[in-house]
Amino acid sequence: MLSEELIAAAQALGRSLRATREAQAYFEAQARLQLDPEAGPLDERLSSLYEELTARQRAGEQLAETEVDKFYALRNQVQSQPLITARDSALSQLKSYLAQAAADLSNNLGVDYTALARRA
Amino acid sequence: MKSVSTEMTKRTFARKADVSQAVLALSATLKASPELAALQAAIQSVNTDHEAQAMLRQIRTLQTGLYWRQGDPTDALALRELQTSLEARPSIQSYYRAEQAVREMLQAVDAVISQAAGIDFAANAKTSCCGG
Numbered sequence: 106m107l108s109e110e111l112i113a114a115a116q117a118l119g120r121s122l123r124a125t126r127e128a129q130a131y132f133e134a135q136a137r138l139q140l141d142p143e144a145g146p147l148d149e150r151l152s153s154l155y156e157e158l159t160a161r162q163r164a165g166e167q168l169a170e171t172e173v174d175k176f177y178a179l180r181n182q183v184q185s186q187p188l189i190t191a192r193d194s195a196l197s198q199l200k201s202y203l204a205q206a207a208a209d210l211s212n213n214l215g216v217d218y219t220a221l222a223r224r225a
Numbered sequence: 226m227k228s229v230s231t232e233m234t235k236r237t238f239a240r241k242a243d244v245s246q247a248v249l250a251l252s253a254t255l256k257a258s259p260e261l262a263a264l265q266a267a268i269q270s271v272n273t274d275h276e277a278q279a280m281l282r283q284i285r286t287l288q289t290g291l292y293w294r295q296g297d298p299t300d301a302l303a304l305r306e307l308q309t310s311l312e313a314r315p316s317i318q319s320y321y322r323a324e325q326a327v328r329e330m331l332q333a334v335d336a337v338i339s340q341a342a343g344i345d346f347a348a349n350a351k352t353s354c355c356g357g
Contacts, residue, residue, distance in 0.1 A: 107334065107337070108254075111254050114247070114251040115251060115334045115338045115341070116338075117250065117251070117341075118250075119339065119341025121243040122247075122341075123341065123344075124243065125240050125241070126240065128344065131344070196349075199344070199349070200350070203344075203346060203349050204351070206248055206346075207346070207347065209248045210248055210251065210252060213248070213249070213252035214255055214256060214261065215265070218331060218347065219347050219351050221332075222331035222332055222335035223335075223348055224348075
């Protein structure tokens, strides 16, 4: 159970992160992608196929070559989609910014914030 | 154009200063928590537990030997026994308990940050070799 003071401080950090240029650029890129009738479903198909294949691999299944080829073909198609690459680029910049904020938090606390706070 | 660009830069700097200030405020609140104080005390206890320190040194020596394949085949067994003995020490048990309490607190804090930010904070703040 977190104290009210801790919740307020965490909310303030979250709100300030949301207001950064990096976060706004990512949200806008993601919104443009989701509204696009071609790129949006393509992105979702790749994500769900990736989740499915990695889950099966984790369960010990040996994937058929045709399935892996299908995944890479879809990934190539996705990587040539400008809206998807724009979103990925915005996310990459946002991640760098978040990593810096988390590193500052870790330095102040003397513990690795990212390692401890990540949920499995 | 020049004035617009300057204005945008000013706004960006203001936002980054907001984040730095929010990080400092959250750090101060977390540092005042009993969970973090208990973890610092547990780390201090491990550091002054001479037997635990000797075991840790032995473990590192055995691990290095096994990594470079310089060790005796019995070293793997000795390593496991040492690790078991180390984990049974009260100072180490206290450390694990304190770390778990801090983990649970930071996960709850991270959920609040993530909800307000609109993106999972810790999950996306991890740097990797591949830029992911």
